[in-house]
Amino acid sequence: DVKVTQSSRYLVKRTGEKVFLECVQDMDHENMFWYRQDPGLGLRLIYFSYDVKMKEKGDIPEGYSVSREKKERFSLILESASTNQTSMYLCASRLQGAGGTEAFFGQGTRLTVV
């Protein structure tokens, strides 16, 4: 079975903390994505990566950064967590160059910033 694994299901962090969300996929996919999900707003793309060390800003990159040092791992970093970053975070991966393939999602990380 293909798998995208996010390191935590639930996280509680304090305002101002640096937060790392980790995502690992075992499918050798080139593309990886970080989304944020909030009620009524759907999925909003934060960052994506199409290769090791390559990244592109999505629609809401402010306050976030990413790291992709290895193909299988894509990390989302909240440099200084704020309460408005309380949300559900979803990681996904997808094969590149074959437009018809679906994306595979992790189980999500529900982050609460207090």
Place this chain on the structure above:
Amino acid sequence: AQSVAQPEDQVNVAEGNPLTVKCTYSVSGNPYLFWYVQYPNRGLQFLLKYITGDNLVKGSYGFEAEFNKSQTSFHLKKPSALVSDSALYFCAVTSPDRGSTLGRLYFGRGTQLTVWP
């Protein structure tokens, strides 16, 4: 620009009745279309996709979707709803034009489906 619209935030249907969850899209070129389902506090699960060929595609759990190019729609359907189908459903689109999208999927805002007994 590529985008997806799901015009209904909520759909309510009685168990045993047919259900439809609507999706319209905007994309340059030919679309690749997807439906995903999300259960509470879980990630998204793939249901079905349209790439090319027959306009009616069949997917998991008895769901199907009809691609209509003239109406730029890709509605999700099921002939007989189950209470266990209650979940959040997302439509997504991408384009084979790899240079413009780099493999990105564009999602709608989601439709909450409730099936009551």
